[in-house]
Amino acid sequence: MGQKHLNSVHVDHFKNTAACATEVMPIPETVCISMSQHIGAPCKPLVKKGDAVKVGQLIGDTDAFVSAPIHSSVSGTVKEIKTMRNIMGGNDQMVVIETDGKQEVSEDVKPPVVDSFEDFIKAVRASGLVGLGGASFPTHIKLNPRNADECHDLIVNAAECEPFITSDHRLMLENADSILDGMEAIMKWIDLDHGYLGVESNKPDAIENLNKEIAARGLSDKIKVHVLRSTYPQGAERVMIYEVLGKTMKAGELPAQHGVILSNVTTIAFLGQYLKTGRPLTTKRVTIDGSAVANPKNIIVPIGAHIADVIEACGGYKAEPRKILMGGPMMGRAIYSDEQPIVKNNNAILAFAFEGDAKRFDIKEETGCIKCGRCVSACPFKLMPVSIAAAYDAKDAAKLDALQVMQCMQCGSCSYICPARRPLAFINQMAKGVVKEAQSK
Amino acid sequence: MANKYHSNLVVSASPHMVSPTDTTKIMGTVMLALVPALAVGVYQFGIRALVLTVVCMVACVGFEYLFNMIMKREQTVGDLSAALTGLLIALNCPSSLPLNIAIVGCFCAIIVVKQLFGGIGQNVVNPAVTARIFMFIAFATEMTTWPLSRISHVTEAVNPDGITGATALGQLGHGDGTLASVEYSNLDLFLGNCGGCIGEISAIALLIGGLFLIWKKIISPIIPATFIATVFVLGLIWGGIDGALFHIFAGGVMLGAFFCATDYVTSPTLPMGKVIFGIGCGVITMIIRIFGSYPEGVSFAILLMNILTPFIDNFCEKRAFPLPKPAKGGDK
Ligand code: SF4
Ligand code: SF4
Numbered sequence: 001m002g003q004k005h006l007n008s009v010h011v012d013h014f015k016n017t018a019a020c021a022t023e024v025m026p027i028p029e030t031v032c033i034s035m036s037q038h039i040g041a042p043c044k045p046l047v048k049k050g051d052a053v054k055v056g057q058l059i060g061d062t063d064a065f066v067s068a069p070i071h072s073s074v075s076g077t078v079k080e081i082k083t084m085r086n087i088m089g090g091n092d093q094m095v096v097i098e099t100d101g102k103q104e105v106s107e108d109v110k111p112p113v114v115d116s117f118e119d120f121i122k123a124v125r126a127s128g129l130v131g132l133g134g135a136s137f138p139t140h141i142k143l144n145p146r147n148a149d150e151c152h153d154l155i156v157n158a159a160e161c162e163p164f165i166t167s168d169h170r171l172m173l174e175n176a177d178s179i180l181d182g183m184e185a186i187m188k189w190i191d192l193d194h195g196y197l198g199v200e201s202n203k204p205d206a207i208e209n210l211n212k213e214i215a216a217r218g219l220s221d222k223i224k225v226h227v228l229r230s231t232y233p234q235g236a237e238r239v240m241i242y243e244v245l246g247k248t249m250k251a252g253e254l255p256a257q258h259g260v261i262l263s264n265v266t267t268i269a270f271l272g273q274y275l276k277t278g279r280p281l282t283t284k285r286v287t288i289d290g291s292a293v294a295n296p297k298n299i300i301v302p303i304g305a306h307i308a309d310v311i312e313a314c315g316g317y318k319a320e321p322r323k324i325l326m327g328g329p330m331m332g333r334a335i336y337s338d339e340q341p342i343v344k345n346n347n348a349i350l351a352f353a354f355e356g357d358a359k360r361f362d363i364k365e366e367t368g369c370i371k372c373g374r375c376v377s378a379c380p381f382k383l384m385p386v387s388i389a390a391a392y393d394a395k396d397a398a399k400l401d402a403l404q405v406m407q408c409m410q411c412g413s414c415s416y417i418c419p420a421r422r423p424l425a426f427i428n429q430m431a432k433g434v435v436k437e438a439q440s441k
Numbered sequence: 442m443a444n445k446y447h448s449n450l451v452v453s454a455s456p457h458m459v460s461p462t463d464t465t466k467i468m469g470t471v472m473l474a475l476v477p478a479l480a481v482g483v484y485q486f487g488i489r490a491l492v493l494t495v496v497c498m499v500a501c502v503g504f505e506y507l508f509n510m511i512m513k514r515e516q517t518v519g520d521l522s523a524a525l526t527g528l529l530i531a532l533n534c535p536s537s538l539p540l541n542i543a544i545v546g547c548f549c550a551i552i553v554v555k556q557l558f559g560g561i562g563q564n565v566v567n568p569a570v571t572a573r574i575f576m577f578i579a580f581a582t583e584m585t586t587w588p589l590s591r592i593s594h595v596t597e598a599v600n601p602d603g604i605t606g607a608t609a610l611g612q613l614g615h616g617d618g619t620l621a622s623v624e625y626s627n628l629d630l631f632l633g634n635c636g637g638c639i640g641e642i643s644a645i646a647l648l649i650g651g652l653f654l655i656w657k658k659i660i661s662p663i664i665p666a667t668f669i670a671t672v673f674v675l676g677l678i679w680g681g682i683d684g685a686l687f688h689i690f691a692g693g694v695m696l697g698a699f700f701c702a703t704d705y706v707t708s709p710t711l712p713m714g715k716v717i718f719g720i721g722c723g724v725i726t727m728i729i730r731i732f733g734s735y736p737e738g739v740s741f742a743i744l745l746m747n748i749l750t751p752f753i754d755n756f757c758e759k760r761a762f763p764l765p766k767p768a769k770g771g772d773k
Binding site for chain 2: 419
C-alpha cells in the first residue's frame with residue numbers, strides 16, 4: 001500500500017502452540033483472587049471468611065472512578081482474606097476461596113439490558129472488564145471518551161507480536177463471532193464509522209476466518225482486516241495506530257484524541273460474549289509454554305488459579321523452572337514465585353529452564369557497547385538508546401529530554417537487538433525518572 | 442505446602458529474550474568475510490603470509506588477555522574483537538614484515554589504542570589502522586618492502602633481484618604520475634595479481650567479503666558505498682574511467698572501505714553521519730594519493746575521520762528528529 005512503516009525488529013516467533021485447540025482447566029482446589037487487577041484504586045473485598053460464593057458473584061468493588069469490579073471464578077467457601085506480595089512489589093489483598101467443584105452459577109448472572117449508551121457503559125463496568133492486552137485499564141472508561149462525537153474509528157488490536165503467545169490467535173480461530181459481536185456493539189453505541197482488525201501476516205488462517213465472519217454479516221464495507229507485518233512491536237498501541245491509520249500518537253496521549261477507540265481483541269471478544277450471556281470476567285484463555293513446561297498448550301483458566309496449578313494442568317514442569325514470565329518475553333514480567341495467581345490481563349505464562357535455551361533467555365552480564373547502532377535502527381520511534389544511555393550515565397536531564405526519552409514505550413526492541421546485551425529499555429525507564437525529577441524541581 | 446511452589450525464580454527487567462547475534466558472532470562473521478582476501482594473499486605470497494597472520498592474531502589476543510589479567514579486569518578475549526584486530530593488522534602489512542615488528546604493532550593496537558582507553562567500544566581510533574600507520578612511520582623500510590607475488594607481471598629486467606615487487610600506487614608515485622608508469626592492468630588489480638599488503642591486493646575477494654557482510658546485515662552499505670564512490674568520482678576527474686577503476690582497485694580502498702572504515706566503534710552511528718564519514722574518507726584518500734608525499738592515503742584518511750567521528754555524531758544527533766511524521770492521509 002506504499003505506506004511507510006515504523007522501524008521494527010524481527011523477533012523469533014516461537015509460536016509453538018498455534019495449532020493447539022484451547023482446552024479447559026479442571027477447577028483447582030483453591031483460587032486466590034486479587035483485589036487489584038486494574039489500573040486505579042484496588043477493590044475492597046465484599047465477602048468475609050466462611051462466606052459461600054458462586055461463580056460470577058461480585059466479591060470486590062470500590063467507588064473509585066478508575067476501577068473495575070471483581071467476581072468469583074468458582075463456587076465454594078471463602079477460606080481467608082490475605083495480603084500477598086504482587087508482581088510489582090506492592091501488597092495486594094487477595095480473596096482465597098476453597099472450591100467445591102460444583103461451579104454453581106450466581107443468580108446475579110443474567111444478560112444485561114442495554115437500551116442506551118449509558119446502559120452500555122454501565123454494563124461494561126459491571127462485567128469487570130479491563131484492557132486485556134496488558135494495560136488493565138478499565139474498559140468502561142476507555143469506551144466513554146470525553147470527545148465521543150469526534151471518534152470515528154475502532155481499531156481492534158489483534159497483533160500478537162510477543163513470541164510464544166498464541167491465545168489471541170486461537171481466539172480468532174475459535175471465537176470470531178464474539179469478536180464481531182463486540183465490534184458491532186461498540187460501533188453502534190459510540191457511533192463509529194469504521195472498524196479495523198489489525199492482524200499480522202503470520203496468521204493467515206485467522207485473517208481468513210475473520211474475513212469470512214465479516215462477509216457473513218455483510219459488514220465488508222464497515223469492518224476491515226488490516227494485515228500488518230509480522231515484526232515486533234506491531235501490537236503496541238502507538239505503533240498500531242500509525243500502521244493502520246498513519247497517525248502519530250505521542251506518549252501520554254490517548255487514542256481518542258486522535259479520534260480512535262482502540263482495544264485488544266480479547267477485550268472485544270469478551271464484551272461480545274458478555275452482552276449475550278451476562279457472565280462477568282472470571283476466566284482467561286492463556287498460552288502456557290516455555291522450555292520448563294511438559295505440555296505447552298492454550299488453556300482456559302479460572303482467574304485466581306495459582307500458576308503452579310495451571311502448569312500442573314499442562315503436565316507439570318519437565319525441568320526445574322528458573323524464570324517464569326507473566327506475558328511474553330519482550331514485555332512480560334518475571335515473577336518471583338509460581339504461587340502468584342492468574343489475573344485478568346494474563347495472556348500467557350512462560351516457564352524457562354535455561355537448559356538449551358540459555359543463550360537466548362538467560363541474559364548474561366552486559367559487555368562493552370560497540371556503538372553498532374542496532375538499537376537506533378530498531379526503535380519504532382527513532383529514539384537513540386545508545387545516546388540516551390550515555391546521557392543517563394552523565395545524569396544529564398536536559399540532554400535526556402532533548403533525546404525524547406519520555407517517548408519511549410519500553411517495548412524492549414533495543415535491548416533485544418543489542419549485541420552487547422545492554423539493558424537499554426530498562427535504562428530508558430530509569431532515565432525517564434531522571435527527567436521527571438528534574439522537571440518537578 | 443512449603444515446597445509446592447518455586448519461590449527462587451530469577452526476576453529481572455524485560456525483555457527476557459535477546460537476539461542470537463552477540464558481539465562474538467559479529468566479530469566472527471567479519472573474520473569469516475576476510476577469509477577470501479586472506480586466501481588470495483596466502484596464494485600470492487606463500488606460507489609466510491599465513492605465518493604473519495597467525496602471529497598477529499595470537500599476539501593481539503595474548504596482549505588483551507595479559508592486560509585484563511594484570512589489571513584484574515573481566516576477560517574479554519572471548520568476544521573475538523582482539524583476534525579480528527590481529528587479522529586486520531596482518532592483512533594491512535607486507536607478508537615479509539619481520540615478526541617482531543608485527544608484534545610491536547599489535548602491542549600498539551591492543552594495549553595503547555584499545556585497552557588503555559577502556560577496552561572494547563571505548564577506543565577513539567581504529568586499532569588496526571593506527572597500528573599500521575605507526576609501523577609505517579616507525580619501520581618505513583620494512584613496511585614498504587613488497588615481496589613479489591606469485592603471478593606478477595614485473596619482469597626481471599625491471600626488478601633484477603627478483604625479490605621485491607612494487608605496489609601499483611608505488612609505481613604511480615615513482616613514475617611520471619600517470620597510469621603509464623603502472624605495470625599492472627586494472628584487471629590484475631581487480632583479481633590480485635600484484636604487489637601490496639597481504640589482504641589488500643584482490644579487489645574481488647574483498648568485494649565478496651564486503652557484500653557478504655552487507656547481506657548478513659553486519660555492516661551498513663553506506664560507508665563503503667560513499668567511500669568507494671567518492672574515490673571513483675575523483676579518480677574519474679583525475680584520469681577518466683581507467684583512472685577511476687585504478688583508484689578503487691589499487692591499494693587499500695576496498696579493504697579500508699569494507700572492513701576498517703565500517704568499524705562500529707570509530708565510525709558514526711546515524712546514516713547521515715555515515716555519509717559524511719564515507720565521503721570524507723574518499724576525499725582525504727585521494728588528496729594524499731594525488732598531492733601527498735605518500736603513495737597511499739587510505740589509513741590516514743580513516744584515522745582522521747575516526748578522530749572526527751564524535752563531532753560528526755554530535756552534529757547528526759542534533760538534527761535527528763525522533764517520532765515519525767504522520768503518514769499521508771494521517772492527522773488532518
Ligand atoms: S545496540 Fe548495544 S552495542 Fe549497539 S550501539 Fe546500541 S547499545 Fe551499543
Ligand atoms: S524500548 Fe524505547 S527506546 Fe527501546 S526500542 Fe522500544 S521505544 Fe525505542
